Amino acid sequence: MSSLSLSPTLRAELAALASGGYPYESCGVLIGQRAAERTAVTELTHARNRNSERAADRFDLDPEDLMRADRRAREAGLEIVGIWHTHPDHPACPSETDRQNAWPDWSYLIVSVNDGVAGEVRSWRLNCEHFVEEELEP
Amino acid sequence: MSRVALRIPTPLRRFADGAAELELEANSIRHLFEVLQQHHPELRDQILTPEGEPRHFVNIYLESDNINTLQGMATPLPEAAVVSVIPAVAGGG
Numbered sequence: 001m002s003s004l005s006l007s008p009t010l011r012a013e014l015a016a017l018a019s020g021g022y023p024y025e026s027c028g029v030l031i032g033q034r035a036a037e038r039t040a041v042t043e044l045t046h047a048r049n050r051n052s053e054r055a056a057d058r059f060d061l062d063p064e065d066l067m068r069a070d071r072r073a074r075e076a077g078l079e080i081v082g083i084w085h086t087h088p089d090h091p092a093c094p095s096e097t098d099r100q101n102a103w104p105d106w107s108y109l110i111v112s113v114n115d116g117v118a119g120e121v122r123s124w125r126l127n128c129e130h131f132v133e134e135e136l137e138p
Numbered sequence: 139m140s141r142v143a144l145r146i147p148t149p150l151r152r153f154a155d156g157a158a159e160l161e162l163e164a165n166s167i168r169h170l171f172e173v174l175q176q177h178h179p180e181l182r183d184q185i186l187t188p189e190g191e192p193r194h195f196v197n198i199y200l201e202s203d204n205i206n207t208l209q210g211m212a213t214p215l216p217e218a219a220v221v222s223v224i225p226a227v228a229g230g231g
Contacts, residue, residue, distance in 0.1 A: 025230055025231075027227075034148075051228070051230070054230070057230050057231060058228070058229070058230035059228060059229060059230050060226075060227075060228045061227040061228065063197040063199075063204070063224045063226065063227075064202075064204075066224050066225070066227060067197075067199050067202070067222055067224045070145070070147065070222060070224065071222075074145070074158070079148055079158065080147065080148055081148070083227055083229075085229060085230070087230075087231035088231075090231040091231075093231075094229075094231075095229065095230060095231045097228075097229050097230050097231075098229035098230065098231070101226075101227070101228045101229045102229070103147075103148075103149035103225055103227075104149050104152070105148050105149050105151070105152070106148060106149055108229075110231070
């Protein structure tokens with residue numbers, strides 16, 4: 001089973017970003033290092049959601065924000081290891097839309113935000129076109 | 139001919155023997171992918187359609203500019219240019 005480590009500081013940062021975007025979906029980039037099945041997130045960024053028509057239940061991460069995150073990661077000797085996004089008033093489980101748009105070898109961290117309060121956080125990775133949950137550490 | 143860096147995102151590195159970046163010689167974006175075809179044809183096919191246009195789920199940047207805002211596939215490449223392939227990322231619950 002693969003795992004994703006996210007420090008308490010980054011979890012708090014993620015919760016603040018997730019709550020701040022409510023009732024709309026928020027998204028961003030996970031930067032860190034991967035070693036075999038273990039991924040360590042060392043930094044996360046906030047990205048713009050370009051989907052203004054269905055911002056409450058869809059996200060379309062601005063590619064310019066992704067490019068900036070990629071540049072930042074490479075300059076630090078790191079790489080983009082995944083994407084985070086929120087599910088306002090829905091569980092932290094990937095939807096069919098998430099699955100259809102997912103890329104392999106990235107972690108997909110989902111934050112459930114209920115009534116504006118960030119709650120459950122779960123991480124998923126695509127495996128043969130299906131999402132498999134990762135162990136979230138610590 | 140310019141020597142340029144092609145930056146590959148993590149999800150596509152499996153098509154480039156795990157490389158994060160390739161150094162290639164080319165004079166335009168279109169030429170760059172023609173050269174890439176010779177070295178990593180599977181990677182080229184992930185990025186471009188058989189007709190040689192960018193697939194809808196990737197974006198191609200020259201430095202900080204999307205090539206769509208430049209001259210598209212005909213965009214010339216200066217020496218030491220950095221070309222980035224950026225995946226389209228979307229979803230929602």
